[in-house]
Amino acid sequence: MGLIFYNTYIHCENGIINGYLKTEGHKIIEVNEGTPQLNEHDYAVNGKGKHIIPGFIDTHIHGISGADVMDGTSSSLQTMASNLPFEGTTSFLAATMTQAKPAIEQALKAVAKYDTNEGESELLGVHLEGPFINKEKAGAQPKEYVIAPSIDTFDHWQKQSNNRIKVITLAPEMDRTGQFIRHLNESGVIVSAGHTNASMSEIKAGVHSGLRQLTHLCNAMTGIHHRDVGAVGAGFLLKELMCELIVDGLHVSEEMIHIIYEHIGPERIMLITDSMEAKAMPKGTYSLGGQTVKTDGKRALLEDGTLAGSIVKMIDAAHNMKQITNASIAAIIKMTATNPAKQLGVFDRKGSIAIGKDADFLLIDDQFNLIYTICRGTIAFKREGL
Numbered sequence: 577m578g579l580i581f582y583n584t585y586i587h588c589e590n591g592i593i594n595g596y597l598k599t600e601g602h603k604i605i606e607v608n609e610g611t612p613q614l615n616e617h618d619y620a621v622n623g624k625g626k627h628i629i630p631g632f633i634d635t636h637i638h639g640i641s642g643a644d645v646m647d648g649t650s651s652s653l654q655t656m657a658s659n660l661p662f663e664g665t666t667s668f669l670a671a672t673m674t675q676a677k678p679a680i681e682q683a684l685k686a687v688a689k690y691d692t693n694e695g696e697s698e699l700l701g702v703h704l705e706g707p708f709i710n711k712e713k714a715g716a717q718p719k720e721y722v723i724a725p726s727i728d729t730f731d732h733w734q735k736q737s738n739n740r741i742k743v744i745t746l747a748p749e750m751d752r753t754g755q756f757i758r759h760l761n762e763s764g765v766i767v768s769a770g771h772t773n774a775s776m777s778e779i780k781a782g783v784h785s786g787l788r789q790l791t792h793l794c795n796a797m798t799g800i801h802h803r804d805v806g807a808v809g810a811g812f813l814l815k816e817l818m819c820e821l822i823v824d825g826l827h828v829s830e831e832m833i834h835i836i837y838e839h840i841g842p843e844r845i846m847l848i849t850d851s852m853e854a855k856a857m858p859k860g861t862y863s864l865g866g867q868t869v870k871t872d873g874k875r876a877l878l879e880d881g882t883l884a885g886s887i888v889k890m891i892d893a894a895h896n897m898k899q900i901t902n903a904s905i906a907a908i909i910k911m912t913a914t915n916p917a918k919q920l921g922v923f924d925r926k927g928s929i930a931i932g933k934d935a936d937f938l939l940i941d942d943q944f945n946l947i948y949t950i951c952r953g954t955i956a957f958k959r960e961g962l
Contacts, residue, residue: 579953581939582612584623587630587909589928597628599935602952607931613950619951619955626947627905630913630928631666631936632890635743635846635920636673636703636792636820638855638864645670646865648682653690659856660697661949661956663889666936667698667926669742671850673715673865674706674771677729681736686737694951695954698936700920701742704733705791705948708756709771710747715796716864716884717771723758734763741765743919745791747772748782761786765918765921767902768820771796772807781815783813789919791835792850793819794828795883812839818919820848821911823896824888826875830900837897842907846915847893852876906943 586607595609598618606612614620638645643655653670662670672683684702687733692698706717706834708725723729725746725821734741743766751757758766764798769782775798779787788813790797797804811817811819823833827850836845849855854862854871862869862876869884876884888896894908903911909928917927925934935953939947949957 578616579935579950579955580612580614580618580620581623581628581948582620584626584628586628586771586871586929587905588888589930597937598928599950599953602934604929604931604933604935604937607929621882621939621948626714626939626941628929629905629909629940630911631938631949631951632664632847632894633700633916633920634660634665634668634849634890635916636671636705636848636850637668638673638851638885640851640855642853642857642862644863644865645687645851646675646679646683648679648686650686650690652698652753653686654693657692657696657699661695661951662856664891664894664938664940664946664949665697666938666949666951666956667700667922668798669701669703670699671703671705674709674714674721674959675865678723679866680707680733683738684733684741688736693958695951697951697956700922701740702737702832703743703745704741705745706771708744708746708750710750710773712773713747713771713796715771716867716878716882718865718867725751727756727759730756730760733766735845742849743768743789745770747774748785748787749774749778751782752783754781755844757782757785757787761788769797769807773798774807776805776807776810779807779814784812787818789818789820791820792827792848793821794832795822818846818915820846820850822886822888823847823893823900824849824886825896827883827886833897833900837901837903842903842910842915844915845911846919847897847911849888849890849893850885851887851889855887855889891940891944891946898944
């Protein structure tokens, strides 16, 4: 059964169309102005003048709804995949934690054998966060499991994941020769600097070796100083770097978000949640990669008070970004869909509304309230009361 969404403003790659979108199977087969011809085999939705935008792609998420990637089970991955459409996320990378090797390996094996079901957010692969980081900027990553960069260890893990590791967060200063970063880059893995004490010159050296991204910009990295602008300054100055950004009102101040948006711009920002299993759950005690985390419904904290990821939803992060910066819908689309799709090399099928692409899209109102989420042609979320 195909879907038809009509009487909508459709935000396509080259502009906005006032008309309809039609799907068949997993794909978008028609986008046109005007009113469609309907038949009994189509499921038709009157968009009532609302907006169709591409589904969100969250490239950095640890958990949601009581499930954590480090549980290392198919059931936890399915819990994540089935709940993410409720916040508009139609594709994601499962983020691991710095942990003991067996725990990381178990998580990678679970991803390797997981097949996305109909109506779920599509699991695109793994974001390996750690363990090749700097203990001085460990943040919520357990310091006792930090290890030195190892090509042999990474290659073993990549094999166990069935080549599903797409992004790795590491501290580039720990790779003194650049050999590890070059190896990762040459193998097609996106290398992201995070949990790093790197200077500007060390980030530049990393870029020369193949560094292409910064993990949760401003958090767990060197800030701007007048004698060395550090990793944050590198994000502003080095055009080779895409920048992850958590817009939950806690990890980065509104003023800093303004500065980032004005000087880095929507072309190089990727909104992420970096959320953990307490998201969409009641206040209480939870786990992040085996560590105890307490949440009050607004923030998630380790026992020592360290921020332990976020509990923000992608739709809320998008709304926050729009409210803080007055970004256009087109700019929000870049930061939530187009940029991550291009960065991951899946823009041929995701990240925009176009004929032939996966039918991953959202129906939202002017205030970024979510009405429908469509995952590869299946209605995965529908707001109550419709």
